Amino acid sequence: MRHFIVLCILLGISYSSPITPLPLHIKTDSEKVALGKALFFDPLLSKDGTISCASCHDVYNGGDDGQKFSTGIKGQKGSINAPTVLNAVFNFRQFWDGRAKTLQEQAAGPIENPVEMGNTFKNLIQTLKHSSYNKQFMKIYKEGVTKENITDAIAEFEKTLITPDTPFDNYLRGDKNAITQEQKEGYALFQSKGCIACHHGRNVGGNMYNKFGIIVTIQDDNLGRYNVTGNESDKHFFKVPSLRNIALTAPYFHNGSVKSLKEAVYFMAKHQVGRPISKEEVAKIIAFLHALTGNIPQSMESH
Ligand code: HEC
Ligand code: HEC
Structure with missing residues (x-):
């Protein structure tokens, strides 16, 4: 990813983020x-x-x-x-x-x-x-x-339950001060550590299946996507969840096995990317994840 960004800069191509902001509104009846x-x-x-x-x-x-x-x-x-x-x-x-x-x-x-x-x-x-x-x-x-x-x-x-007004979306829309320096470093780590390979697109996830425990196997009775398709290769595959509002939705994973965001990030680093991660790096990634918390959806404000 880092090489890709450097290459883009050298070639003068504007580098677009692998995460895109949400639309502010969706047409509804x-x-x-x-x-x-x-x-x-x-x-x-x-x-x-x-x-x-x-x-x-x-x-x-x-x-x-x-x-x-x-x-x-x-x-x-x-x-x-x-x-x-x-x-x-x-x-x-x-x-x-x-x-x-x-x-x-x-x-x-x-x-x-x-x-x-x-x-x-x-x-x-x-x-x-x-x-x-x-x-x-x-x-x-x-x-x-x-x-x-x-x-x-x-x-x-x-369709009205959307949260497009997060600090990170505002940042992506051009307000460079919408997120803190720590959150910017967290986003860079989120990319360089490989989280972005699965959690990307406008929902920071929610656009593919992947194996829960791709690097390190996890003991789990739920066979996930296999229950739908019957394909051997789908065993333990789940929809990669969106990380939007993730700071508000503990406990984590389909089996609710992890109580804190900190544990979830350590768990992902070990089981999904298989790379060592320091305490400081985890803290920065968590800071970044907090920038994905939005306001209460507009349709709920007057409830
Ligand atoms: C008793 C608790 C409970 C109730 C009531 C309930 N849900 Fe859920 N909802 C869940 C659980 C648990 C899942 C995950 C199930 C799974 O993936 O197999 C889920 C999944 C979902 C999802 C999928 C989200 C995603 O990212 O995959 C949506 C959307 C949703 N529910 C909407 C609704 C709506 C609309 C209703 C009312 C008609 C409803 N739920 C009632 C517990 C509930
Ligand atoms: C190879 C794909 C892949 C990579 C890489 C990956 N994840 Fe995940 N992530 C998943 C999948 C799949 C799940 C859902 C697991 C489950 O509960 O079945 C998940 C779940 C999560 C959750 C919990 C979401 C919830 O709603 O419970 C968090 C937080 C998370 N990932 C953060 C990260 C971070 C941070 C990184 C980088 C260190 C990362 N992920 C790297 C595939 C990936």
Whole structure:
């Protein structure tokens, strides 16, 4: 990477960052967003009326639940760490193993997952038809309340859960003082240590699968992407997570095995890049990662 940058400078080519800033806005349908937002926060979606999407995805605080494994209806525990919904629209696939192609497809999952919301669409459609939601659905969608339309509205709302105003995005957009000297050094290390090979693009991840434990093998029962494809070569592969708002989303990894960002960075250096890393270098990388924390999404400010 360093040679590449030097070469670019020598050849007079302007060097563009392997991380690009997020768009400040995404076009959305405001009526669908309002409906999707109400649904996202409504425990009515779960079988016993106790759990909403927001129970596990706190959009005011990192977009996850801060637990190792999430808690669904009747206190049931899941077996995988909840990722953030913030900026999920920028991921190339949804879920750790990428089994959903779109946000809309993803949104159907938790509603019928027995340890999450434990409902059925058959039941939920009846509930919504006999509630004040019916009118809202009829106004927006010709067919009224259907599975397709419930998930469409939720996905439309999720498109507004973006955090494009981080110090690092402002830096990339040209404000050279938006991040500190330590954070600049951290970003240089993030590149020279090889983190950038997997965590890049506008979401600083979320655009490919890679093996959890590529240099040093990790004992792990979850076979990840293999569960979807059945391909031997996909064993222990997971979607490389976005590192946006990472300072807010402990604990880390799909198995929630690591409590602090410091441990996570040491773990990555050892298992994913296999290079020694000093205490000072880790501190700088962490400083850089803090520059990826954004403000609460605009759509949530007046809630
Ligand atoms: C009981 C907790 C719980 C509830 C309720 C819940 N989720 Fe999740 N969510 C999770 C967990 C755990 C995962 C990761 C599952 C996996 O990858 O297999 C996840 C994954 C996601 C993802 C994928 C993010 C990514 O980067 O891959 C999105 C988007 C999401 N949930 C949105 C929602 C929406 C919308 C609802 C409501 C319809 C919802 N969630 C309800 C726990 C929950
Ligand atoms: C070869 C690809 C690869 C490289 C290189 C890499 N990572 Fe990762 N990173 C991953 C994958 C895959 C995961 C998800 C692991 C899991 O939980 O299954 C991950 C997870 C993480 C997480 C936790 C994210 C979360 O939401 O729980 C952090 C933090 C992280 N990486 C930081 C780094 C840093 C810092 C470096 C450089 C020292 C680095 N990574 C290098 C692939 C990589």
